[in-house]
Amino acid sequence: MKGLFITFEGPDGSGKTTQIALLSEYLKDRGGKVLTTVEPGGTELGKEIRNILLDRKNKDMSPIAETLLFQASRAELVSKVISPALESGATVICDRFFDSTIVYQGIGRGLGMERIIELSLWATGGLVPDLTFLMQLEAGLGDQRISNSLRERDRIEMEEKRFRKNINKGYLKLAKKFKERIIPVDAGMGIEEVFNFIKKKVDSKMDIK
Numbered sequence: 001m002k003g004l005f006i007t008f009e010g011p012d013g014s015g016k017t018t019q020i021a022l023l024s025e026y027l028k029d030r031g032g033k034v035l036t037t038v039e040p041g042g043t044e045l046g047k048e049i050r051n052i053l054l055d056r057k058n059k060d061m062s063p064i065a066e067t068l069l070f071q072a073s074r075a076e077l078v079s080k081v082i083s084p085a086l087e088s089g090a091t092v093i094c095d096r097f098f099d100s101t102i103v104y105q106g107i108g109r110g111l112g113m114e115r116i117i118e119l120s121l122w123a124t125g126g127l128v129p130d131l132t133f134l135m136q137l138e139a140g141l142g143d144q145r146i147s148n149s150l151r152e153r154d155r156i157e158m159e160e161k162r163f164r165k166n167i168n169k170g171y172l173k174l175a176k177k178f179k180e181r182i183i184p185v186d187a188g189m190g191i192e193e194v195f196n197f198i199k200k201k202v203d204s205k206m207d208i209k
C-alpha cells in the first residue's frame with residue numbers, strides 16, 4: 001500500500017523542524033517506515049540548487065528564475081526520493097513543499113497563485129500531499145526566533161521581513177482553498193501541545209487510508 005505523504009509549512013522559525021522530528025520518532029516507534037526530507041534540497045542536485053537560492057550574493061535573482069529553481073529542486077526530489085519511498089509504503093514527511101512556492105513566489109513575489117499551482121503540479125507529476133500542517137505564528141515571533149539563533153540570515157530570510165504579512169495571509173488563503181488537505185496549527189502553543197494536535201490528525205488520516 002502506498003505510504004502517506006505529509007508536509008509542513010509555515011514561516012521561518014515556526015517550529016517545523018522540531019515537530020517533524022517528533023512525528024518521525026512517533027511513527028517509527030509504531031513500527032512504520034518513515035522518510036524525512038527537506039525543500040529545497042533532499043538530493044545532491046537539490047543541495048546545489050539550495051545553495052544558489054539561499055546565497056546572499058544572488059540577491060538580484062529574478063523572481064521567475066527563483067521560482068523555476070525551486071521547482072527544479074522539487075522535480076528531482078519527487079522523482080528520485082519521495083515517489084519511490086511512497087511506493088515502498090513509507091510515510092514521507094517533507095519540510096516545505098509546493099505550498100511554499102505558491103505563497104512565497106506566487107503571492108509574496110506577485111507571480112500569481114494559479115500559475116504557480118499549475119507549474120507545481122507539472123514539477124511533481126501530479127503528486128499532492130495527503131496532509132499539510134500549516135504552522136501559524138504571529139508575524140514578530142518567527143523573526144525573534146531567527147534572531148535568537150546564532151546563524152546568519154540567508155537571502156530569503158533577509159527579504160522575508162518585507163513580505164511576511166503577505167506570506168501569512170497567503171497561507172491562510174491557501175488553507176481555505178484546500179480545506180481537506182491543509183490543517184492550520186497554532187504554533188504559539190507549547191511544543192507538546194502542538195505535537196498532540198498533529199499526532200491526532202495523523203492517526204485519524206492513517207485509519208482512513
Ligand code: TYD
Pocket residue numbers: 011012013039040070095096097098100101102104105154156157160
Ligand atoms: P530554509 O532555511 O529551509 O527555511 P526554513 O527553515 O524556514 O524552512 O530556507 C528556505 C527558504 O526558502 C525559506 O525562507 C522559504 C523559502 N522558500 C521559498 O521561497 N519558496 C519555496 O518553494 C520553498 C520550498 C522555500
